[in-house]
Structures are given as structure tokens and as C-alpha cells.
Amino acid sequence: MTHAELILNPAAGRRQLFYALDDITRLLQTGFDQVTVYQTTQPGDGALRLKEVATDRDLIIAGGGDGTVHELTNALSSLVQRPPLAILPGGTCNDFSRALGMEQEPLAAVKQILQKRERRIDVGMSSQGRYFLNFWGIGLITEVSLDIQNQSKERLGRLAYYFSAVQNLWDQKSFQLRIQSEDIAFEGEATMLLVGNGSYIGGVQAFFPHSRIDDGQMDVLVIKETSLDSIWSMLMSILTKEWPDSDDLMYFHAKDLTISASPPQEIDCDGEKGEFTPVNLSILPGHLSMYVGEILEE
């Protein structure tokens, strides 16, 4: 007897999951003996529901955008007994669902879920008790996503992300950064520190061309100066899928990272804000079991 629970944010994106809910449920019922649908009503609601039912379900499906996925993966990651998780994308960018190779059209994604291809996925963890699947950052990245909130996300979608990034590049304030990993120590001026797990940010593959969600390590990018050279090398790396190469950038892998900044910097953790440096980050290899759309290359 298999029991799947769909925890769905009906307000996500353009409400596409909400409108397709009857079809989604019917299709899920062809692959699971029992399907329970729980519609969230406010932030925090989905996390409580997940903790309530987790031990009693064979699969949790997170239906919504990156905010919903972040909330549910945080709830799930803190549990001792963790059922597998699938993502049914329904927001604007749906970054982690892309990293998992999920289709963006709801029923096509449900069909992938029915194939039940399970894979162990790394999760990033901060000493402040937060987990991240996509990225963790300070500096430029926080201003970029702040700007998207202020603009019409509905209207511009993920293009807003990149308009806003370019807009912010030139007047980015630098800060004093100190980082220490198992291999690398750096102390100096920086305008951004970005730590990636998945390779998608803002709906496209950017910053981390070779980042894998199952390699047991974090990809770390430091922009020391937002010069023409560093911007050009990042743009080129999106096109060529090679690591960015510039004297104004640093790029390395880490399993553990201690970070402090002066003045203290606001953190963007998978798009969620409100916490500040200093902090320690680590990777939890294979912490979650997730359904994938395509078989990720070995």
C-alpha cells in the first residue's frame, strides 16, 4: 500500500498547480494506492503538515515555487526519518526542480514522478540551522533578489533577475570578507560570496557550470571586484560552461566553510533572507532522497 502526500501552495506562481489540481490528483492516483492533497494557507503551514505526516508517507511531493520547496526541504532535512521528496514545479524560477531534471509543465512533471526514479541528493547546512538546496550568498546576490521582490515578478518573471543583476553590478558596495575552508583561506575585499549546491539560479544555469547536487561538495565563488574582466568571465562561463577565469574572482570546492564579514552581511539562503554573518556552512552528502526527472549522469 503506497501513500503519497502532495503539499501544495495554491498561491504559487500564476496558480497553475491550483487550476490543474484535479488532473494532477487523478494522474497521481494511477501510480499510488492513496494520494492525500494538503493545500497550504500561509507560510509555515506546509512545514508543520510535513512534520505531522512524514513517518506515515512513502513520498512527499512539494507543489509550488522555490519558497515552498525551501520551506519543505528545511522541515524534512531536520527529521531523523525522512521519506523521499519529489518536486512539482509551480513557481516562477523553480531552480531545484530544474537541477533534478523535472519538466516544468505540471502534468509532464507528474508523469516523471510516477516513474519513481530516486536519487540521493546533497543538502547544504548553515550553523544558523537553515538548510539550502540551491545557493547561499552574501553581497550582490542579496540585492539582486531584493530587487526582484520590488519589481513585478509576475510580469517580468526570471528576466527580472538578470535585469536587476546588471543594474546592481556597477554600484555594488564591497565588504571585508574572511573565509576558511579545509583547503583555502582568504581575507580581503569582496562584493559577493556565492555558495552553490545546484547549478540553477534564477531559472538558468549560471555561476556554477559544473556544480552537481550529488558530488558531496559546495561550489564557492568569490567576486573580489566587479570589474569588466570579472563580469565578462562570468558571462563567458555561462556560454562555454567552463569555470570563470579572472584575477578578480576566486572559484573552488569545499565541504566546510567558515565565513565572516565586516560589516556583517545579510544572507540570502535559497531566496530567504533575514540572517547575518558570521556563519559556518557544511554539506550533508546524500542527505535527502529525491525523485529525479532525468537520470543524472554518473
Ligand SMILES: Nc1ncnc2c1ncn2[C@@H]1O[C@H](COP(=O)(O)OP(=O)(O)OP(=O)(O)O)[C@@H](O)[C@H]1O
Ligand atoms: N496559501 C498561501 N498563500 C500565500 N503564501 C503562501 C501560501 N502557502 C504558502 N505560502 C508561502 O508563499 C511563499 C512563496 O511560495 P512559492 O515560492 O511557492 O511561490 P512563488 O513565490 O510564486 O514562486 P517563486 O519563488 O518561484 O517565484 C512560501 O514561502 C510559502 O511558505
